[in-house]
Amino acid sequence: MTSATSTTLGFDDDLVRGLTAQLRATSGETFEEQSPLTGRPLATVPRSSADDIGAAVTTAREFQPRWAAVPVAERADCLLRLHDLLLDNQDAILDLICAESGKARMDAYMELVHLVLTARYYGRRAARLLRTSRAAGIVPGLTRVDVNRVPKGVVGLITPWNYPLTMALCDGIAALVAGNTVVHKPDSQTVLTALMGIALLRAAGVPENAWQVVAAPGREVGPQLVAGCDMIAFTGSTATGRQLATATAGRLTSISAELGGKNPLLVLADADLEAAAEGAARACFDNAGQLCVHIERIYVDARVYDEFRERLVSAVTGLVLAPGLGWDCQVGTLISPAQLAKVQDHVSDARTKGATVLCGGHPRPDLAPWCYEPTVLEGVTPAMRCHLDETFGPVVSLYRFDGEDEAVELANQGTQGLNASIWTTDHAHGRRIARRLRAGTVNINEGYAAALASIDAPMGGMGTSGMGRRQGAEGLLRFTEPQTVATQRLVPLTPFGPIGSATGGAEGFVRLLNRGLRVLRAVGRA
Incomplete structure (x- = not known):
């Protein structure tokens, strides 16, 4: 793989002050963000107290009936204005995403595009999806049944660091347009990007009281949101998802959660191997592997394994590893020392137990303090931690299979089922295999982007990869309660x-x- 000169990082203190002014934070305490591009302090962020979180929930609850009374079309117009503001402010947004998360600029751009698509989709579809529908009554002509979509109330939104713009807003704007108010806790490592998105949302016409934002460690905010909100929307690790599910179960609070994945990619014997290798390299190493739907396991038909392995290693070593703000970067850096430590642990454990490193396998502190090379492993066994434990970094394991039944069995190992990929020139055959895979999304001749960018289709996981769906009608209607209103005419039952x-x-x-x-x-x- 090659490296390129990184663009110098600059940051505007006035921008930080303007963004953090949106926080409900009166404790007088602060915490510091570090940029993964330099390892140096990026910004000082006010920290919210327990009182701030409680006040945010109270404000959101008091304002929610007023917001729900705004016609759906007017709420939807805010999303369409957000669409335009995101594009108008693209350069500043991309700089901030890269500075906070360390991802490649193209990865940051694709994140912005995902949010733009989501805002446009719900901006145009919400009124139709939320309108009252008719259902068949027990006595035709005498029983009229209407089904209303009533907002849940206050939605507690907990969002991750790996996609700090779109994950911060894509669920929340669906909740908003459905008539809910939001109390939002973005990850402490990427608060500023979330705040920039919220600033644009407010500029698009969403009242401040409709979207309250707090900043504090998740272990402090989570219990208060569970206790005070009517629904929790969470994106993050399976471990934290389990904790939230347990807590919400005690209060019978709704939860929607997209969690982890150890996602498989299948290369069938008839695949275009050049395209499959290039596609796999992107699917494994976009955002330095810090993407819940990215590929961590590749299973290849034994008849084409050797040729595919050669092509994959060539594609991966050709990636440009160049953390910075420039467009020349294809692979950025890991976000933190903790992520780097986990990646190193998985690779070291695999090496010690007999796996072969086909390429990569080394940190690159010369490029960025927590940077790690895109790494392909061969000979990984169930005894190794990276076999079925999610690495969430630039590491993929390569395996052979003999026959499609074995391929399906291998792909379905483990408890997670978020995303999968199949490469074949017979698309109909690929779709038949897809039905056998335990995954919420399956991409044929693409790693993950085709499903992720198709906003009209639901996105989410099976098994321990989550509950509920974002995107599509399901992504909006999950923030509502269906209410049946039956009117009996003339003849009582x-x-x-x-x-x-x-x-x-x-x-x-x-x-x-x-x-x-x-x-x-x-x-x-x-």
Whole structure:
């Protein structure tokens, strides 16, 4: 792999002060962010207290009925204005994402695009998806049934560091347009990017009280959000997701969670190997492997394994590792010493237990303090930590398979099921195999981006990779409660009173109802 000269990092103190002014934080305490590009302090951020968090929840709850009373079309217009503001402020947003997260500029751009697509989708579709619908009543013509979509109330939003812009807003804007208010806790490592997105959201017309934002460690904020909110929307690790699920279960609070993945990629014998190798390199090492849907396991048909391995190693060693603000970077850096330590631990453990490093395998502090080379491992066994434990870094393991049944069995190992990828020139065959995989999304001849960028389709995980879905109709309707309103006309549904007397009492009513049920069955009515 090659490296390139990184663009010098500069940062505007006035911007920091303006962004952090949006925080509800009166404790007088602060914490420091470090840039993974330099390892040096990037910004000092005010820290929210328990009182601040409680006040944020109270403000959101008091304001929620007023926000829900705003017509859906007006709420949706805010999202369409956000769409334009994101594009108008693209350069400043990308600089901030790169400075806070250390990702490549193109990865930051694709993150911005995902949020732009999400804002446009719900801006255009929300009114139709949320409008009252009609359902069949028990007595055609006499029973009218309406189904309303009622907002949950206050949504507690807990978002991660790896996609600090789109993950900060994409769930929250769906909650907002559905009529909820939001109390948001972004990850402490990337608060500023989240605040920039929120500033644009407010510039687009969303009232301040509709989206409250606090900054503090998750272990402090999480319990208060669970206790005070009507729903939790979380993106992060499976371990934290389990804790939140346990806590919300005690209060019967709704939760939607996208969690971890140890995602497989299958290369079938008929695949275009050059395209598969290049696609796999992107799917494994975009955002330095710090992406919940990225690929960590590659299974290759034994008949083409050797050729694919050669092509993959060539593609990976050709990636440009150049953390910085410039467009020349293809792979950025890990975000923190903790992420670097986990990657090193997984690779060292695999080496010690007999795995072969085909390329990479070394930290690159000469490029950035927590930078690590894109790494391909061969000979990984179940005894090694990286076998089924999520690395969440630039490491992938390569395996052979004999026959598609074995490929499916290997891909379905473990408890997680977030994303999978299949490479084949027979698309219909690939779709048939996809139905056998235990994964919330499956991409054919693409690693992850085709499903992730198709905002009209649901996105989420099976097994321990999550619960609930973002994107599509499901991503909006999860923030609502379906309310059935049934209006009975003329004839009450009772065997007593005038109707009961006219039909011969309870037994006559039953005979009449049974005849009606048989007629409806015969004419094919629901």
